[in-house]
Amino acid sequence: MSSSGRFFPPAPAPGIAGDPGIFGPDSAAWRVARERVILAGGPAALLLQVAHPLVAEGVRAHSGFATDPLQRLRGTLDAVLTVSFGDQAQVRGTAGLVARKHRPVQGTLPAPVGSLPAGTPYRANDPGLSLWVFATLVWSAVEVTEGFLRHVPPEERDAYYRDMTRMAHLFNVPAALLPEDYAGLEGYVTQQIRSTLDVGPAAAVIARQVLDPDPPIVVRPARRLPAVLAAGVLPPALREAYGLRWRRRERVCFAVVRCASQLAVPLLPTRVRYWPHYLVARRRVRATPTG
Template sequence: MQPPDGPGFDFTRPPGEAALIPADSLSWCVFKNPVSLFIGGVTAVILELAEPGVRSGVWEHSSFRSDPVRRLQRTGLAAMVTVYGARSQAEAMIAGVVRAHGRVTGQTPAGQPYRANDPALLDWVQATATFGFAEAYHRYLRPLAEEEMDRLYAEALPAARLYGATGAPRSEAERQALFAAVAERLEPSPIVFEFLDLMRHAPALPAALRPFQVLLVRAAVEATPDWVRERLGLGPELGLRRWEYPLVRHACAAADRLLLPSAAPVRACLRLGLPADYLFR
């Protein structure tokens, strides 16, 4: 997740400094799984691109089309820093993102003005991100009780407030209410299909695993709420076949036991003086 042309980020420093989210949180367990994160991240972007203001901001002011892998790396690193990075470094990174968003303004194809720091758009992005990661974990790794879903939304609030998402959902019930309130704004777009095609073919995984990347994109479509899929025209042929579910679940289960010394969750544990396998016990 470290872009080769960007500054490196050391999750082991400063020693002893806590993150925005505590190490004993559910978020630290959920975000350590790279397979469910990939699935959930794609689900989140599908939902984001369904909203015209977010879609225009993302597609017109980012490198998704020209360099999707680098964009994925930067987005993934930002998520890791938000969850596992030392608080001072996470706050500095988020402040930089907010400043960059301040320059992102424009009009949708329908002529509606948008700005990236609009709290309503930020609330949607925050809600869809947490939903995507939670839903992928819930579907393909371990079912989460409603109380656990509530915990994930509550744990995301400190970072959400720093990003400017002042109305981000604090619970699963508030997430459902926000989705219902935004439903009428969601609309189909060829950009959603272009994004999915990019995710199928961008070299995000090693060449030998590239066919499996297509399967993960299908899993992400499957995790998108049925009513959103219907509105966007994402038919059943774009989701998982019945026989593919076990493959995705086995991959998520294997990834959940994969302790990589260089991974952000492991290095963050070391920063706090915790064992490297703290999250894998």
């Protein structure tokens, strides 16, 4: 795999001309998800996910995170981008692929973690766990857009959340479990932090591999950047639970990166600023269907 391929999913196939997929050009989902800068929230989103002991055990026991620590982040990103910008067939194909990959992921906690006793069962396609993973993706995308690019007003947050609930249904989250609006999603995240999340041994190992992998995947001066980004985006309680440093130097570094992003990203050419999935989708929608 190329060095860029370790971080970024490849550009998708063109798809069916004129097919807008499940969202379309005027959607809040396209406005938010098209920005490459949302990748800055990747470490925090992953650490949020595995702070749930059952998610962490599923990742530990059923994935190759030890040999490829970016596997889950890259796979999740590829699935989200394809569902966001793919045509109808690509969306169905990705949802089916994720379901097949999740089907064998099940087991039990080998030891107690937080409020969950040893032997607690888990399965990747459990609607409650799917809701938590969905919530971390939506929450981190809004937080990063707000902090690293532009203000996201409440009405746009709600519109983005409503769009993304259509994605949630594709990944086994029933409507009855979904919060009513974005404020409800924020409340759900807060409640999970207070009542369920706990950074156990599996989560701690995954966090070390993601934030400072061995061998390193970035040059030495930037090796601390994923940890700084995670520390700055995560809620304070989880930042402390993971033992992430948040001294003056980390706070200054985070503020500098965020300010630089706000200034630089709007000036970037579209092929650099936006994911290729969005650019392909925009061309596809403008194309004239054949036949």
